[in-house]
Amino acid sequence: MNEPLLEVENLTIQFRVKTKLLQGGQSTDKWKRVLNSISISINEGETFGIVGETGSGKTTLARALVGIHKPKNCTIKINGKKIDSRKRDDLLLLRRKIGIVFQDPVGSLNPRLTVSDIILEGLPTDKKLSNEEREGKVKEVAKYVELPESKLESYPPELSGGEKQRVSLARTIIGGKKILILDEPTSSLDVSIQAQILNLLIRLKKELSVGYIFITHDLNVIKYMCDRVAVLYYGEILEQNTAFELFEHPKHPYSEDLIGANFSLSGTNLSTTGHESGEPSKEGCVYKNSCPKRFVACDEDPPILNLGKGQVKCWLYDERYKSVSTKKNTI
Ligand SMILES: Nc1ncnc2c1ncn2[C@@H]1O[C@H](COP(=O)(O)OP(=O)(O)O)[C@@H](O)[C@H]1O
Ligand code: SF4
Ligand SMILES: [Mg+2]
Structure with missing residues (x-):
């Protein structure tokens, strides 16, 4: 079997944030953990979705x-080669293989460069080519x-939102990257343009044999685009599965809430089940404050459990607690 295009194991990111203790008092540094032990893998030609609020x-x-960010x-x-992102050569390889298209094409395109020069930014610097x-x-x-070729000498402010996103994409693919990270690539676009860009992405993936990491808070986009999906909640992956399984048979209570539209990812609580979305829990299961199925074991952080092709981070799927999962509300 071929090696996965990309494998990530145990990625944790924390940021140092300044907090002021008392009014006029000294500020102190604290660590804020934003990602906790993330593990994912992406195969060639696959679209791997990451969905989260x-x-x-x-x-x-x-x-x-x-x-x-350079995690420790x-x-x-x-492709099976280990990368140390703190080593210059490895970092160059990483950047040569993985490209990113940001949500906001306006902020990521230099307004003083022509479209042609912006696209050329994506060529590796060591690539010696004639004009x-x-x-x-x-x-x-x-x-x-x-x-259209006629746009190549235009400047970003002269382009529509969809055209700007096409320029971002062109800059990402010109260097022959194998994995494209698409960070909410259509959320700033009108609905009709969104569909055009999504269809363009589907075609490009086939023609260029690349893999996508598709990041979005839009479940419809996930359903349309992705082969497999990871559900991210406050820095933790709570469930990973094929898109089909996730939508047809969500396993994690949070996934069930999302798919059953008890919560929308744009922040509105659409609960019909009577429970409210709360803050993430700092102890035990991170979803404990909102979970209608929590029970005594949930005061401990659950392990990631394998379920066929998928994974779920919830005590209900631990052999010892299978009987609990058959009861409806367990609080
Ligand atoms: N450089 C940073 N320093 C401190 N906190 C950060 C930094 N970057 C992001 N964060 C925090 O990390 C959390 C996740 O942010 P982000 O990755 O942008 O989330 P998303 O893309 O899912 O909206 C947020 O609480 C954000 O405020
Ligand atoms: S571990 Fe407990 S609190 Fe967390 S999602 Fe599962 S049942 Fe709910
Ligand atoms: Mg974001």
Whole structure:
């Protein structure tokens, strides 16, 4: 069997944040953990979705995967080769293989550069090409992303939202990357344009044999685009499964709440079951404060349990507590 395109094991990210103790008092540094022991793997030609609400750590994960944040004690492998993102050569390899398209094309495109120059930013710096070759490559990728040649000498402020996102994509694919991280690539676009970009992404994946990590808070987009999905909640993956299984038979109580539309990921509580969305728990299971099925074991942090092709981080699937999971409400 082929090695996965990308394997990530035990990725934890914490940020140092300043807090002021008392009014006028001295500020102290505290650590805020944003991602906790994330493990995922992506195969060639696969679209792996990461779904989670705002603040769950999606962008931080994307940034860590391209080496912007450098986690300690984490294993990242590309086609089986171990990467140490603190080593320059490894970091270069990581950046050559993995590209990112951000949610906000406005902020990620330099307004003073032409579209052509922006796309060329995506070529590896050690790639020595003549001006004609560079121009040829720009035209080739513009065609891939269906951006008219007439736009290549325009500046970003002259482009529509969809065109800007096509430029971002062209910049990401020009260097021959094998994994594209798409961080909410359509959420700033009108619905009709969203569909165009999603269909373009589906076509590009086939033509370029790349893998996608598709990050979004939109479950419909996940359903349309993804082969497998990880459900992220306050920095923890609570369930990983095929998109089909997740939508048809969600296992984790949080996934059940999402799929059953008890909560929407845009922050509105649509609960019809009478329980309220609460803050993440700092002790035991992170979903404990909101979970209608919590029981005595949930005061301890649950392990990640394998279930066929999927994984779930919930005590209800531990052999010892199987009988609890058959009862409806267990509080
Ligand atoms: N550089 C940083 N320093 C401190 N906290 C950060 C930093 N970057 C992100 N965060 C915090 O990490 C959490 C996750 O943020 P983010 O990854 O942007 O979430 P998402 O993309 O899912 O909305 C948020 O609480 C955010 O405030
Ligand atoms: S471990 Fe307990 S609190 Fe957490 S999701 Fe499972 S049942 Fe709910
Ligand atoms: Mg984000």
